[in-house]
Amino acid sequence: MAPPPTPKPSRIPFTPKRPLSSASQYSELPRSSTPSAMSSIKKFKASLSAESRTHRLLSRSKPLNTVPGSPGPAARSTTSLDVPRPKTPGTPRSRSPLPATSEMDVSRVDPEEVLVDAQNVEPGDVSGDIDEAWLTGKDHGSEDKVLVSVRIRPTDTTCAWEKAGQTIKLQSDYSKSVAGTEYNFDEILTGSDNKPVYNSVARSHVCAAMDGYNAVIFAYGQTASGKTFTLSGDQDQPGIIPRSMKDVFAYIRRTPTREYLLRCSYLEIYNESIHDLLAPPGSASTSQSVQIIGNGILSPLREEVVTSLKSVKEVLERGYGNRRTASTDWNERSSRSHSVFRLVIESRERSGSGEEESYVAPPTPSGRSTPVAPSAGGPRLQARGGRSVQTSVLSLIDLAGSERATSDKERTREGKYINTSLLTLGTVIGTLAENAAKNKADHVPFRNSKLTRMLQPSLSGNARISVICTINPDLSAVTESTSTLLFAQRIKKVQLNAQKKEVVDTDALIERYRKEIEDLKARLAEREQSEPVRSRRLSAREQKDESKAMKDLNSRIQQLTKLILTSQTVDETRGDDSRPNSPVKVDFDMSPYQLQQELLATRRELETRSNQILSLEAALEARPELPVDAPESAKDQLIAEQSKTIRELEIVVRGYEDNLGEPLRAVREDVEKEWVDKFDKEVKLREQKEEWAAELVRQLEKEKKTRIKLEEERRALAAFVSKFDSLGLGGLMSSKKKLPMPTPGGAAAAFAERQQNKESSALTADSPVKIEMSRVRGQPNLLEQMPEDEWSMVEDMSFDEKDFKAGSKLRTKDMLGGKENLPA
Ligand SMILES: Nc1ncnc2c1ncn2[C@@H]1O[C@H](COP(=O)(O)OP(=O)(O)OP(=O)(O)O)[C@@H](O)[C@H]1O
Structure with a gap:
């Protein structure tokens, strides 16, 4: 947005800060030399400070x-x-x-x-x-x-x-x-x-x-x-x-x-x-x-x-x-x-006429005339x-x-x-x-x-x-x-x-309609009386007109009756969307007796409403209020008194809240403290649990690694044993020394012992397998010593023959690397 024009007295004649220049192109316009009321205001206001405050004319x-x-x-x-x-x-x-x-x-x-x-x-x-x-x-x-x-x-x-x-x-x-x-x-x-x-x-x-x-x-x-x-x-x-x-x-x-x-x-x-x-x-x-x-x-x-x-x-x-x-x-x-x-x-x-001027609102059915208070x-x-x-x-x-x-x-x-x-x-x-x-x-x-x-x-x-x-x-x-x-x-x-x-005067309107109805009815009755005589004299066309006229009279009567019933509930005749619909539906085929009944019912309703108005008025009068024509000072005094009462009530309410507030605050603080402690405890507990869980995870990781290592060793051992057996060393050993038949559980115990030894040595040596040949020779075939369930694992192990052949040398060499006492 471009900045607004800064007033430049030399150029802008309509700048508010100075009067119109006589050199202005508009100077030919009539302008009074005497200051106007407005311009006097302007002068007075012009001296106003930047304070925007309410002010009055001098x-x-x-x-x-x-x-x-x-x-x-x-x-x-x-x-x-x-x-x-x-x-x-x-x-x-x-x-x-x-x-x-x-x-x-x-x-x-x-x-x-x-x-x-x-x-x-x-x-x-x-x-x-x-x-x-x-x-x-x-x-x-x-x-x-x-x-x-x-x-x-x-x-x-x-x-x-x-x-x-x-x-x-x-x-x-x-x-x-x-x-x-x-x-x-x-x-x-x-x-x-x-x-x-x-x-x-x-x-x-x-x-x-x-x-x-x-x-x-x-x-x-x-x-x-x-x-x-x-x-x-x-x-x-x-x-x-x-x-x-x-x-x-x-x-x-x-x-x-x-x-x-x-x-x-x-x-x-x-x-x-x-x-x-x-x-x-x-x-x-x-x-x-x-x-x-x-x-x-x-x-x-x-x-x-x-x-x-x-x-x-x-x-x-x-x-x-x-x-x-x-x-x-x-x-x-x-x-x-x-x-x-x-x-x-x-x-x-x-x-x-002057007569109408002295018109007074008709009394209510209860006999009282109630002036309408302006809403x-x-x-x-x-x-x-x-x-x-x-x-x-x-x-x-x-x-x-x-x-x-x-x-x-x-x-x-x-x-x-x-x-x-x-x-x-x-x-x-x-x-x-x-x-x-x-x-x-x-x-x-x-x-x-x-x-x-x-x-x-x-x-x-x-x-x-x-x-x-x-x-x-x-x-x-x-x-x-x-x-x-x-x-x-x-x-x-x-x-x-x-x-x-x-806003229409409903009472007067109803009265007018009523009069018109009476008049129309009289005319209708007159026509009906003369009808037989007249109809004999009239031509067919005239008879048709006559019956139409009577029909019109009838419908006008019905229309007016309807208006009487509805006008009591309608204040505004034209164009107000707040205008209520007529609560009374008039049946045009009703007989005059029925219409009268309707009218009576509506009047009763009116009376009830009037009674309501009266009781409301009584309630209004019961209020401690100054009369409308009371002096301004009395009104001001009443307002001042009421304001004072309000202020006092406010003070009482505030005091009540303050008094009530202290114990409530103490209770709240206690509850808060208790819950803060509980919360802190819970937080600590949770931290501990998390630590413990982390430790568990670490342990598990370690265990997993160990298991993997063991598994590798076991496989290596199994491979070694098969190799060992394929070299015929097993038979040699068995011919030299008759090894005792493994007793149930004996092989397992031996295996467990061996595993234990192996584990401890595995933790200290780089090689996953360390075999002391002196012990190997003096001991029974390792395969024989394997626990029964381990056998099944060995059998289940599928070696890729090619891998095995290619890698067996290497693996065996790797495994036995540094073990010169083993045949290559
Ligand atoms: N058509 C015009 N002919 C001559 N003078 C004018 C005309 N319009 C405005 N002025 C002058 O310009 C100045 C500013 O006008 P005015 O106070 O009416 O503006 P405004 O729109 O009401 O401003 P604000 O919103 O600040 O009240 C006044 O001195 C006024 O006399």
């Missing part, structure tokens, strides 16, 4: 960037809060009575009081760019591919890349290594103007989110390539986040039929732990990291209700100020974390008066940039975490792309990093995704840029299937 009162073309502060003052606005039921006339934005924690406000609709959106909060025809004419969630764009950061050094329409490739002069590779994307963007970037890469996704689809927009690229500039921008060039917020309000203004609850959260993933950027300073949640509790749901995470662009800006400023940034070798204000700004959009149809990740807005609630999340993500080791140790450590999570993101995207291409379902390692775990539901398909891959066009950054382009290519292949999520 001044929160400074406004965020405004989108050019939108009414400025002066224009906005004409639509200020004191101008009476039409009252929308359930929405305050003016926002002034609302608590300050920092107090807009979603758990503390009544959602019905903070709704935003077309009538209470301030004109100044609205983007003037949004086109109504475009807005209504598109299904913003229909795309099943990730929208992938590449943004080339401007440079006044040589740009190594060449853009042609939707294609980008390395300039031919530099394309030796990656010869001629062309990359195709949905958009290739250049320049410093953030407006076209927003329009082409983010607007449709923001509208999809407003339409009820989850949407994710993120910037990916090497450090200092312009991700933060693209997402947040500066005062002159507001980025995707501020522009999308304007479009959110523009959308609401142009959708008078619906009302919205907007809540936002801001978090960062720093060194693989998630931090809530909106957590109040000093609160327990500031030090506590946020957990992913499944399906991308985060807890505890502060969510603040926003009702105007001003409140969004306040939240953004607060969160942005808490982000971890630090000066690196490449970027003066480098993001050291992945930051995620999330806007949860809940909406439902506006009620038509983690679930909607806050309640489906009322038959109006379902649509929920979607818009996530705007500024990823930290991939980088190499810097001169600073802490930065290098952060860089490792950043690179690892980006690598995991790459692997996850790669697997998803391959699964989509080959129609496979291979395991996707979402759990390998917090970032991918958090993005799992979106990357798995239930979101519209737009990725802006930012590249540094300098020659020295070609390797990193190529890797970014390869990532962009992979993510292009990921398949999406975004679905809307809607």
